[in-house]
Amino acid sequence: MSDFGFHLAFWALAAMTLGGASMILISRNLIHAVIWLVMSMLGIAGLYLTLSADFIAVVQVLIYVGAISVLMLFAIMLTPRAERDNSQTKISAPAGLVVLLVMIATMWVAVDTDWGPVRDGALTEQARLIGESLIKHYILPFEIGAVLLTAALVGAIALARQDEEDGPVHAASLQAELDGETSIDPADVIDPPLASEPSDGGTTS
Amino acid sequence: MTTQYDATAAMEIVNASAPGAACVEDGVLYLEPALVAEAIESLRDSEESDLIFLCSLTAVDQERHFEVVYHLQSLDLNHILAIKARLTDREDPTLPSLTGVFHGAHLQEREVYDLFGITFEGHPDLRRMFLWEGFPGYPLRKDFLQMPGQIRAGLPGFPHESTENAWPVPGSVPQRPQHPNDPQPPSVLAVAEDGEESS
Amino acid sequence: MTTADDTRSMMDDSRLAMQGTIEALDSGDGSEPVVVNLGPQHPSTHGVFRLKVTLDGEIVRDAEMRIGYLHRSMEKLAEERTYTQNIPFTDRIDYLAAMSNNLAYCLAAEELLGVEVPPRANAIRVMFAELQRVASHAMANGTFINDCGAWHTPLFHMFRDRERVLDMFEMTCGARLTTNYMRIGGVAFDLPDELLPTLEQFLADMPENIANYEALLMENEILHARARGVGVISPEMAINSSLSGPVLRATGVPWDLRKANPYSGYEDYEFDVPVGEQGDCFDRFLVRMAEVKQSLRILRQVIDNLPDGPWLADVPLHARPEPGESYARVESPRGELGFYLVSDGGPAPYRFHCRPPSLINLSALKEMSIGGTLADAIVTLGSIDIVVGEIDR
């Protein structure tokens, strides 16, 4: 492949990534913002491909596009009475500072890195290399990450099961049925608890 | 075979718990409208009558009064009893609701309210059921949509018969079952317009 | 007459009331219940029926039915037609069990007129009422499995049986769905020659078909998971809610009008009343399956003991019954189907009331649905087996 193809791909993908990122800032709708984020992530995956890092690229799509964005959508949809728009916040100044610092750090690393030619086996042996470095060199961060995720998982389950008692009403009444007790007492129904039923006027609205 | 439950026996049961609530006319048990719920509850709970199943609840417009008709059935003893209550106030017919006694009365009372305009006091959700809120009039009343010349609804006679057999109606035109070519009274059109509007 | 302002204020009221519901249902963690209108145009509401469910996630917190989309005011119309002219109306009340409705209405009219029905007519009536039960239960069970999410396969298999029953209707009275076959005092036509061989063949084939359905459905784990323990109702509650038919029998209450109050000579036939145990959707399905077998048993006995003679009593077409009233009911495929007729001596009924089992069986729908999921509510509705023509009339 010629340099021309690479350059074309790089500039197109960079435009896609940055364009998507800017649109996240501009769009007022959180769902739209997530969709733009997905576009940005796809651009980054493409950039990885131009770097011959196909494993990372595919994992980027798998994790960020397929899972993280979906989780974000899930979180937006499940957050009760959340502002569904990209509203103004009071902490935009500190947030901007943090972003600036992160950007400086990233650029410093980017400039500092030796972007030499790809070593042999990088394309075919990538998964193996990553696996080996995770298990050998970076075992401690890897394990810390694993423990952290497990803790998060347990915490999420604990939070989700908190209101168990008023959740599966159906299962409880069913169990009572099976135990031979009539869970629906006719007396309860004879004096219906919802005495005043709301009406929508009988018109098709 | 289902037997008819003796109305006199039922009257005694009712009057034991709600004195003066029931009387028997021509072998039919009539209830005092204000005490219908208590009376029927006593019939439901009594071991002898055991009328635990509400077969049917409906009303008849007897022109001078409304008659609400209950058919109650005992499943184990297999007898049935028709009970009636007369409502003489045509302007605002009111009756206690039976929903506290029979959950199955819920929809049937709503139906009677919808089509006859009889109010059931204590009904938790008394709204029109088949027709929309604001529908003018109550269709199953005999005076609903009176024909020009004050002809009441109904079939006065068989088509081949002379008008002698028809109901005596002053200044009537010969009536026949509804036909699309018959001129429609204006109120019918008004109903249709209203329906379009509120949908 | 309501003005536009009235309508608007009514809608305002309803909106406020709806917000009230949401406040009332607010569980405190800030989540909003969702109100979903199932219907009037929905694949699983079996016609123009609307079920308004309030959902918390997928859990049903409130269910309310809205009906009347098919209201034709039959009870008013019937007051303008003679007793015989009203028979075709009864077809349209429950269009999936027209024969049973014909029968119930004719029984009520005969009681008013004091007509004696000839024995052959009674046997033919039983025959067609039971054939109608087979057809109706085939429809009910097929659509029930569909509501459980099957891709129409059991439905089409069961429709094949229903189709054969409808063919028999057609060869007898010319109509398949709205039969208008029964008359006051008997039936309209005698059986055609080709009916009995067809019926024999049908009875010969049905056991194998039923065995096929049982092989396909009875041990199906997914069907069990979907229908067992769903839409449960206790026998006390069922009786109190005036439920009847398979819905009542599934709770274990052996109440069948064919046994309790035999009409048209049902006392002469041997059959059992299948009852369930749990009162859930699956029991309703099983009860219907078992009832089809009992219907076939009755049909066999009817064919073997078919009496000769007239099939229609001598009833004047223009009959004027004495003033009075009658309440006659039959065990229709959906439950207790009653007709309450009041005569004032005129040519038309003074009051014509139908006790619709489909409508009254819905009395407990809310109680059955609340606490289950949206999918459970659909299955429950399917297991009750409603016909909207009968609900709205």
Added chain:
Amino acid sequence: MSGLSGFSSVLGAWYDFRDLNNLQRLITEWIAEWGPDWIASIVTGVLGALAILGVIGPTLLILIWVERKVIARFQQRYGPNRVGPKGLLQPVADAVKLILKEQLAPRSADKLLFFLPPVLIFVPGILIWGVLPFGPRMSVADLNVGVLFLLAVSGTAVLVLFMAGWSSNNKYALFGAMRAVAMSISYEVPMVLALLTLVVFSGTMSVNGIVEWQQQEDVIFILLFPLSAVAFFFAASAELNRTPADISEAESEIVAGYHTEYSGMRFGLFYAVELGNTLVVSGFIATFFLGGWWLWGLDQWVPSWIILLVKTGAVYFLLIWTRGTLPRLRVDQLMGFCWKALVPATLLFVVVAFVERTLLISEGWDTTVALPIMAVFNIALTLGAVMLFARVSRPAALRRPARIRMAGAEIGGLRAARQVASRTEEPQFQVGGD
């Protein structure tokens, strides 16, 4: 036989239709004689894409017909038989009708997100074909991370479904979208684990590598890891929204799920992609678990892509069969089945695969002896796991049988009900239960 052996002598020639890659190689070599290599890359890429599109288009039309005919046979009907011979042109007529139909959009829909999904849904639907090997050298992109690519691309489709459901501004559509998303993030786990079993055991992440491993060891993976095969089959059918797991477009509950509001050809595109995905997933199941283009040496004589198509057809038939037979699971049951049954079971088999791989590689066990033993062991373990699961996780409501009793003389209310229920003899009819 002589004809066949004569045939084998032309192996590698451009007209050898057993491997259509020869054609492409010819073109590439021809271009390389006169042009820069990037032209060759682009030309072969376009050719591959055209080949895929050329296969998908007609195949979808035929598949619609096949599916409708087969389902009709299950249902004792004829199926389409009016348009064209045997009704073969029915899908074409349907497509023409859909194209001519008016495209409606709800006034309150999110316009951009509403119009995009029918187009975007095609992207993963077509990309996924890229790594499906039709022959030893017949895949458009034989990535060495092909398995991951497959998972990544199929995972993005759910985003499009969510866009469709959310932008419609319809409660049914939103329910469908949420169900699709929830199911996707759940069922991707057993799907990944099932494929991880194969990746661990064969030591390659290339799709073609997995087929070649099966060819080399003379065994198909469904024999070695039956539970992974079943789990993958079920997870795939869940991701494809097919009965018994079609909860995200459950017709009897939420009308049509995320595509409730789409009409005309927009709906047609969703439908077409769904069918295409069904086909390609059948192809991947055939590839991963049934040996793909390889069939114990037969692939030397019969074009490999025909072998793959036949296997794909068999799996596809199985998918139609389950669709035509089974009712649908409820959404909570489906999630419960995923997390409580499929995930632990597939995880168990990842461990098993790891141990067995170690035995083969590090301990140097002889594959000809070890593989049959492992297959028998794994099949026994699968059966045991399934039976254990069926016993432990059965809901309480299903533990006791449903009974039908016959009331003969006892007719009445609660008293009669008690009499019937207290009868000691066996009930007339009993079904289910432990």
